[in-house]
Amino acid sequence: MSTKEILNFINGEYTTGTSGKTFENRTPVDGSLIGVVHEAGRSEVDAAVAAAKAALNGPWGKMTTEQRSEILHRIADGVTARFDEFLKAECSDTGKPVSIANHIDIPRGAANFKVFADLVKNVANESFETPTPDGTGALNFSVRRPKGVIGVISPWNLPLLLMTWKVGPALACGNTVVVKPSEETPATTALLGEVMNEAGVPPGVYNVIHGFGPDSAGAFLTEHPDVDAITFTGETSTGEAIMKAAANGVRDVSFELGGKNPGIVFADCDMEKAIEGTIRSVFANCGQVCLGTERVYVERSIFDEFVAKFSERASQMKLGVPEDPETDMGPLVSHEHQQKVLGYYQKAKDEGATVVLGGGVPDMPGELANGAWVEPTIWTGLPDDAAVVTEEIFGPCCHIRPFDTEEEVIELANSLPYGLAAAVWTENTSRALRVSTQMEVGICWVNSWFLRDLRTAFGGSKQSGIGREGGEHSLEFYTELKNICIKL
Ligand code: NAD
Ligand code: 6OD
Numbered sequence: 001m002s003t004k005e006i007l008n009f010i011n012g013e014y015t016t017g018t019s020g021k022t023f024e025n026r027t028p029v030d031g032s033l034i035g036v037v038h039e040a041g042r043s044e045v046d047a048a049v050a051a052a053k054a055a056l057n058g059p060w061g062k063m064t065t066e067q068r069s070e071i072l073h074r075i076a077d078g079v080t081a082r083f084d085e086f087l088k089a090e091c092s093d094t095g096k097p098v099s100i101a102n103h104i105d106i107p108r109g110a111a112n113f114k115v116f117a118d119l120v121k122n123v124a125n126e127s128f129e130t131p132t133p134d135g136t137g138a139l140n141f142s143v144r145r146p147k148g149v150i151g152v153i154s155p156w157n158l159p160l161l162l163m164t165w166k167v168g169p170a171l172a173c174g175n176t177v178v179v180k181p182s183e184e185t186p187a188t189t190a191l192l193g194e195v196m197n198e199a200g201v202p203p204g205v206y207n208v209i210h211g212f213g214p215d216s217a218g219a220f221l222t223e224h225p226d227v228d229a230i231t232f233t234g235e236t237s238t239g240e241a242i243m244k245a246a247a248n249g250v251r252d253v254s255f256e257l258g259g260k261n262p263g264i265v266f267a268d269c270d271m272e273k274a275i276e277g278t279i280r281s282v283f284a285n286c287g288q289v290c291l292g293t294e295r296v297y298v299e300r301s302i303f304d305e306f307v308a309k310f311s312e313r314a315s316q317m318k319l320g321v322p323e324d325p326e327t328d329m330g331p332l333v334s335h336e337h338q339q340k341v342l343g344y345y346q347k348a349k350d351e352g353a354t355v356v357l358g359g360g361v362p363d364m365p366g367e368l369a370n371g372a373w374v375e376p377t378i379w380t381g382l383p384d385d386a387a388v389v390t391e392e393i394f395g396p397c398c399h400i401r402p403f404d405t406e407e408e409v410i411e412l413a414n415s416l417p418y419g420l421a422a423a424v425w426t427e428n429t430s431r432a433l434r435v436s437t438q439m440e441v442g443i444c445w446v447n448s449w450f451l452r453d454l455r456t457a458f459g460g461s462k463q464s465g466i467g468r469e470g471g472e473h474s475l476e477f478y479t480e481l482k483n484i485c486i487k488l
Pocket of ligand 2: 157158162165288289290291452458
């Protein structure tokens with residue numbers, strides 16, 4: 001693979017900046033160097049925020065919603081026109097199979113602009129007629145205005161998808177953005193700058209700064225007083241740090257955080273569907289999906305059958321390079337993350353798990369042995385307070401536990417401080433309604449997983465997030481609603 005220079009994108013131009021610092025970008029497939037990233041220091045972050053602030057009063061701020069919407073469509077078309085470039089960059093950075101990225105990551109990267117471009121043109125604002133003692137009354141109506149400069153901090157697991165999920169609505173609502181992509185996966189966020197210029201986005205509307213979290217670009221951005229609001233996807237503990245930074249100046253936050261999501265399989269499920277769905281929810285993207293299932297609860301009467309069939313199916317998954325269309329699972333995103341996941345694999349053994357499948361590092365041929373690979377792993381037999389049952393691992397693994405009653409499994413599913421997503425497998429509609437409405441989560445799927453309609457509310461309960469994005473809910477965060485009251 002060739003090595004690329006990955007630059008900051010500030011005020012419509014690519015720049016190395018003046019920090020003089022760079023860091024390596026290695027692919028987790030075989031550990032080889034694919035890029036050198038120019039890290040932003042305080043002065044680049046200041047320049048990016050200043051450009052974003054100035055752009056609010058430039059041509060972008062004067063455009064009608066329709067004009068901005070047209071530009072967003074051109075951005076989406078620009079991503080689609082350069083589909084293969086985005087695909088290659090995303091798969092090299094993450095190691096994920098092309099077969100996943102070409103139907104999830106890149107198409108959603110484009111769709112996130114189109115959906116919000118159309119949505120903002122069709123949202124009505126409220127209006128109330130208010131009686132007054134003199135009988136003439138008053139008319140209240142609301143208008144929406146952009147919040148200003150939005151700081152976007154994004155993670156590495158679905159880099160383009162999760163970044164555009166925030167940049168799309170932010171721009172559709174007339175804001176400007178400064179994006180800090182994950183240090184692990186900077187390529188597609190940087191590449192999007194070219195598309196922005198080609199689409200006619202005015203300079204300063206979309207800015208990208210590279211770097212790390214604490215004491216680096218992430219912290220410089222979230223601490224910056226001219227950033228009006230911060231939208232973040234990542235770990236709960238990082239959310240806590242960002243919330244502290246946002247407290248200075250009382251800036252608004254929208255957080256999509258970690259999870260430890262339950263999958264619940266009732267005896268009245270369609271077994272084939274439940275197995276296929278749970279295979280996806282546990283192992284897709286090498287288990288690195290925030291919505292993924294890491295705790296599977298199976299009704300006791302079908303427990304042995306489910307574990308046998310599920311592990312048989314998981315054992316057939318093919319690990320391989322992104323370009324191979326047969327590849328089901330790639331490596332983890334980095335060696336650092338591999339060490340974290342392997343740490344949990346060891347903990348499971350130490351805590352007395354029965355290792356039904358995997359539990360280690362697979363034998364990969366040639367150069368691939370230098371990659372961040374781990375085996376798909378299934379455990380049973382652990383107590384409910386075991387580390388791998390209660391803590392987010394973010395790897396291709398799950399613990400499966402039997403349950404006896406609906407009440408018991410609802411309590412187990414809701415027992416953790418996380419509350420992002422759940423998947424329920426049953427053919428009984430009454431049960432589906434009873435159980436799904438009692439899940440303490442932001443998103444509950446019944447007989448499916450990661451089936452997304454971008455008009456719906458997306459977010460987490462408890463420690464899995466603050467706020468909801470998606471459809472009109474995104475407007476709650478990306479606009480300021482102003483009420484105007486006119487005495488008639
Ligand atoms: P992370 O929290 O380590 O990093 C996310 C981003 O925050 C990166 O860009 C990082 O550089 C930046 N960052 C780190 N510390 C910072 C600080 N102090 N100030 C400002 N920025 C800082 O998360 P990750 O490891 O990239 O992603 C995995 C995590 O993200 C998992 O916990 C997963 O559940 C979560 N996630 C949640 C959702 C969701 O929708 N709820 C989606 C995807 C991922
Ligand atoms: O589909 C989405 O909009 C979304 N935010 C998905 C998050 C996946 C987490 O890894």
